[in-house]
Amino acid sequence: MNASKRTSLLCPNCRTLVSRSAPVCPSCGMKNPGSIWKDNIFTRGAGGENGILRTILIANIAMFVLSVVIDLRPAALSGSPFNFLSPSNQSLLVLGSTGTIPLLQLHRWWSLIAASYLHGSLLHIVFNMIALHQLGPLIIREYGTNRMIAIYTLSGIGGYLISALFGVRFTIGASAAICGLIGAALYYGKSRGGAYGNAIYSQIGGWALGIFIFGFLVPGINNFGHAGGMLSGALAGYFLGYRDRSQDTFGHKVLSMACIVGTVIVLIWSIINGLFFLLT
Known part of the structure; x- marks a missing residue:
């Protein structure tokens, strides 16, 4: 033995x-x-479906709680559902909100990752985590866990880079990364074709259309981040491939672990900034 x-x-x-x-x-x-x-330990894969989705959920909740606690204001307890438990702009900036000002003036390039784990209200994080819960299993099933992690992380970065190019000064939320999952699903459905592929493309296309309609009707939505995330996700899906066309490779595992390690380092730095802000 x-x-x-x-x-x-x-x-x-x-x-x-x-x-x-x-x-x-x-x-x-x-x-x-x-x-x-x-x-x-760095090349043995990133764990199962439930494990990675649960980890992303917990990380988002933890960062949201921290963002509220380090600068708690009476306004955060507003009766408005859009503002209830809304972190202050200062706490979000400290923890890693991104955009032209954090990137180009403060040179906080790490915020391209941190911003995907910050949210502007309780309703904001609830909507995004519900979307992750619904889309995540589909992408894991068709792309595998490692490629899903890479698509999620790179789409968040790509979406926020594109929104900064279009002049968005401050932005936060997991929606750019989640829109990357939508982009990857759209690419998968269109590329695979057949009854199943067309069904995926039609259903997820409805999601994408709904997101853009919502974005144009509600002020303050980062439509450039959403569009950039979808484009980044579709490109990631194209270059990484999906399970029907290519097996999970060693390179996929390395990229996945690089995304995980990079995210962990950024979130630890974000938490340190938050605790320092709280204690000073």
């Missing part, structure tokens, strides 16, 4: 049991699956 543990492992790419000394995985063709460069 102990010898088996020492001489075999699960392939970091396809999770097939292989010999640690095997020159190539017989299932997926990965070379030297037992190499320390390929079999380590």
Whole structure:
């Protein structure tokens, strides 16, 4: 039993049991699956569907609570559903709201990631987390967990970069990243075709249309961020591929872990800024 543990492992790419000394995985063709460069904590995948979606949800809730607590104001308890538990602009800036001013004047490029975990009110975060809960399982099923993480993270960055190019001064919310999931789903449905692909394309297309209609009717919505997120998600879906066309690769795992590590570092820095603001 102990010898088996020492001489075999699960392939970091396809999770097939292989010999640690095997020159190539017989299932997926990965070379030297037992190499320390390929079999380590950073390359074994990002966990299952429920785990990653729950982690994103918890991170968003934790950052929202922190944003309210570090600068609690009577206005945050307003009876208006659009403003209830609304963090102050100062607390959001401290924690990482993004836009032309944080990026170009304050040089806070880390805010491109942090902003996706900040929200302007209780209603804002509830809507976004419901959307994540509905879209996340679809993207994980068709792209896999690793590619979903990459699409989510890169779409948030891309959406906020594009909105900054169009002059949006301050912006927050998970909606750019979530719109990236919509973009990836639209690409998948259009590319796959058939009854299933067309159904996905039609249903998710309705979501996209509804988001833009809502954005033009309600003031303060970052339509450039939404559009940029969808475009980034569609491009990520195209370049990363989906399961029907390509298997999950070692490169997908590395990109996924890079996104996770980068996000963790940024959120830790954001929390440190918030605690420093609270104590001074």
